[in-house]
Amino acid sequence: MTSDSGTIFGGRKLVVLAATAEILIPEGGAIPYDSTDIDLQGFATQFIATGWQNRFGLVAALFVIEWLMPLLLARRPGRFSRLPADIRREVLQAMHHSKVYLLRGLLLLVNTVVQMAFYSDTRISEYIGYSNHNPGVNIVDQPQGATRVEQP
Amino acid sequence: MRTIDATEFTSSTKLDCEIVVVGSGAGGAPLAWSLAKAGWDVILIEEGSHFRTNDFSRRVWESTRTMYRDAGGTVSLGVPAIPIPLGRTWGGTTTINSGTCLRVPEFMFDKWNRDTSFQLGLQDLLPYYQMAEEIQNVEPVSDTLMGEGNRLFRAGAEKLGLRGKPLDRNTRDCKGSGLCAFGCPTGAKQAMGQTFLPQALEAGLRGYTGLRAVDVQVRGGRATGLVAHPLRQAGDLRINRSIKVKIQAKKVVLAMGSIYTPWFLLRNQLANASGEVGRNLSIHPAAKLLGVFNHDLFGWQGVPQAYLVDEFHEEGIVFEGAFIPPAALAFALPALGQELKSMMQDYNKIAGFGVMVSDSTRGKISAGFGGRPMITYNLNKEDTLRFRKGVAIGAQVYLEAGAREVISPIFGRERIRSTDEAKDILSMKLRPADLELIAFHPVGTCRMGSDRYRDVVRPDGRTWDIPGLYISDGSLLPGSPSVNPQLTIMALALRIADGLNAKRN
Numbered sequence: 188m189t190s191d192s193g194t195i196f197g198g199r200k201l202v203v204l205a206a207t208a209e210i211l212i213p214e215g216g217a218i219p220y221d222s223t224d225i226d227l228q229g230f231a232t233q234f235i236a237t238g239w240q241n242r243f244g245l246v247a248a249l250f251v252i253e254w255l256m257p258l259l260l261a262r263r264p265g266r267f268s269r270l271p272a273d274i275r276r277e278v279l280q281a282m283h284h285s286k287v288y289l290l291r292g293l294l295l296l297v298n299t300v301v302q303m304a305f306y307s308d309t310r311i312s313e314y315i316g317y318s319n320h321n322p323g324v325n326i327v328d329q330p331q332g333a334t335r336v337e338q339p
Numbered sequence: 340m341r342t343i344d345a346t347e348f349t350s351s352t353k354l355d356c357e358i359v360v361v362g363s364g365a366g367g368a369p370l371a372w373s374l375a376k377a378g379w380d381v382i383l384i385e386e387g388s389h390f391r392t393n394d395f396s397r398r399v400w401e402s403t404r405t406m407y408r409d410a411g412g413t414v415s416l417g418v419p420a421i422p423i424p425l426g427r428t429w430g431g432t433t434t435i436n437s438g439t440c441l442r443v444p445e446f447m448f449d450k451w452n453r454d455t456s457f458q459l460g461l462q463d464l465l466p467y468y469q470m471a472e473e474i475q476n477v478e479p480v481s482d483t484l485m486g487e488g489n490r491l492f493r494a495g496a497e498k499l500g501l502r503g504k505p506l507d508r509n510t511r512d513c514k515g516s517g518l519c520a521f522g523c524p525t526g527a528k529q530a531m532g533q534t535f536l537p538q539a540l541e542a543g544l545r546g547y548t549g550l551r552a553v554d555v556q557v558r559g560g561r562a563t564g565l566v567a568h569p570l571r572q573a574g575d576l577r578i579n580r581s582i583k584v585k586i587q588a589k590k591v592v593l594a595m596g597s598i599y600t601p602w603f604l605l606r607n608q609l610a611n612a613s614g615e616v617g618r619n620l621s622i623h624p625a626a627k628l629l630g631v632f633n634h635d636l637f638g639w640q641g642v643p644q645a646y647l648v649d650e651f652h653e654e655g656i657v658f659e660g661a662f663i664p665p666a667a668l669a670f671a672l673p674a675l676g677q678e679l680k681s682m683m684q685d686y687n688k689i690a691g692f693g694v695m696v697s698d699s700t701r702g703k704i705s706a707g708f709g710g711r712p713m714i715t716y717n718l719n720k721e722d723t724l725r726f727r728k729g730v731a732i733g734a735q736v737y738l739e740a741g742a743r744e745v746i747s748p749i750f751g752r753e754r755i756r757s758t759d760e761a762k763d764i765l766s767m768k769l770r771p772a773d774l775e776l777i778a779f780h781p782v783g784t785c786r787m788g789s790d791r792y793r794d795v796v797r798p799d800g801r802t803w804d805i806p807g808l809y810i811s812d813g814s815l816l817p818g819s820p821s822v823n824p825q826l827t828i829m830a831l832a833l834r835i836a837d838g839l840n841a842k843r844n
Contacts, residue, residue, distance in 0.1 A: 212680070217683070217684035240709070279676075298670045303400055303670065305666075306668075306669050306683070315687070
């Protein structure tokens with residue numbers, strides 16, 4: 188899936204995002220879906236098309252996670268995406284509970300993208316009992332989103 | 340009558356009118372409506388796209404991506420960093436807000452009159468409040484439509500003896516679909532796109548979407564029109580510089596909102612002899628309070644923002660209902676991995692409310708870089724303590740209503756499981772960085788008042804510095820109104836239009 192500007196979210200960035208998402212939304216547990224069940228690349232591609240500041244923020248956060256956090260928080264040199272899952276979990280939990288505001292903020296940004304991608308999938312939102320078609324409310328179902336306005 | 344999609348222009352063009360309005364939200368739409376009905380030749384331009392009721396997708400990401408500026412990622416930099424969701428669509432932020440319509444309370448008008456040169460009082464705006472309320476059918480939320488999260492908070496508040504009431508909202512035949520913040524899918528929310536704008540188009544308003552103003556033309560010190568470019572395509576962030584739209588007008592009204600109107604003025608070095616453009620930013624920050632119950636309550640059904648607890652209003656603390664679909668809630672929960680999955684499995688057991696603080700903190704809009712404003716805001720100690728009190732009280736309310744725990748916005752105290760723990764918050768040392776906040780009501784950045792050295796805009800809406808240049812949006816307010824500001828922005832817009840209409844007559 189391409190963004191409006193033609194840039195696909197891929198390469199190294201996608202590897203790091205996927206490695207992070209694997210921990211943020213792991214296999215098993217209360218919901219029988221995980222990060223591999225969603226189109227993370229497609230969602231991230233759309234996300235980075237929403238403005239250079241969103242793109243910069245996500246890429247910067249992933250860079251910090253990949254290159255700095257393993258050494259800083261788990262005393263393990265090496266790339267985050269190449270670490271075993273338990274070490275990656277330790278790193279992200281440390282960011283989540285860090286007293287350093289910036290570290291919490293960087294993880295929050297990545298987590299926002301991942302969780303929004305996950306729960307935007309109707310299989311998953313319906314699994315937890317949500318429907319954007321409120322029972323009893325007559326909403327005309329439209330197959331597509333925005334439409335352009337005709338010229339007069 | 341339809342709007343015209345400027346992204347389909349194939350060549351540069353010149354347009355002529357008497358008044359051009361930039362922005363179709365709560366400041367631009369009522370003003371354009373009043374002027375068009377009075378017979379002015381009015382053009383209104385809007386950067387966003389025109390989504391009709393049937394266009395709303397009801398999907399969080401699709402709606403956020405297409406109707407919110409920055410996909411909802413407009414953020415003030417500071418401690419803490421605070422998201423300030425803004426609309427970028429026909430109808431402005433009114434298309435994606437909760438629909439709450441409240442008048443500024445009298446004590447706040449008194450404060451403004453005392454502390455600033457804002458001269459208007461409740462009585463001055465009363466006829467305009469009434470007009471806006473009538474056109475939008477402002478009515479209190481009925482009990483049957485109230486979301487369960489609101490009912491539970493009400494129950495807890497009543498047990499604690501806290502004053503509250505159903506919220507007034509701009510709705511007609513509301514069905515309680517709970518999607519107010521993503522475009523009302525039934526057309527019940529009487530936002531600008533359902534009321535002022537269609538009526539204005541019928542009265543002869545020419546409305547253009549996908550068109551971004553880039554500069555005001557000033558000749559002999561007077562505003563004579565503006566220059567705009569269409570976006571490359573509907574919804575795009577980039578403009579098509581090869582196509583220029585010049586709009587000649589006798590008067591120019593900027594109604595782009597409290598972030599973008601001052602940014603526009605700063606970028607183009609306009610109307611800032613006072614040095615006050617962009618200053619005095621108040622955002623009315625808010626924080627979540629999520630009650631987790633032992634039974635399914637389906638908090639997403641019914642009106643999400645239906646009840647108000649205003650016991651502490653004069654202290655600057657109010658509580659209003661709030662709830663959001665899973666895609667917008669999950670990342671706000673204090674858990675990761677399997678623990679988060681377990682919490683989200685109980686999504687239907689979660690109820691939501693919000694605490695808002697009428698801030699004494701003041702931030703700033705700067706010209707920024709990369710085609711974006713820079714918003715800076717650092718929460719001060721006074722407001723931090725207000726949040727401490729608000730969270731402690733709000734948690735007690737939901738616990739009193741039967742919640743087994745309350746999710747709070749305080750780092751290190753995210754899960755409150757007893758009244759003692761809630762009360763304990765009042766004595767904790769709380770730093771601004773410990774708070775997770777969001778804000779929906781930026782105001783104050785082009786203050787209206789009678790002092791040309793402290794205010795950007797005169798009491799009649801004209802800028803002090805440039806004849807023919809007006810402002811009509813939330814930036815006019817001297818400070819936080821302590822309630823949702825859209826009704827007051829509309830009232831001010833109608834008053835400004837009245838002044839223009841009187842001159843015409």
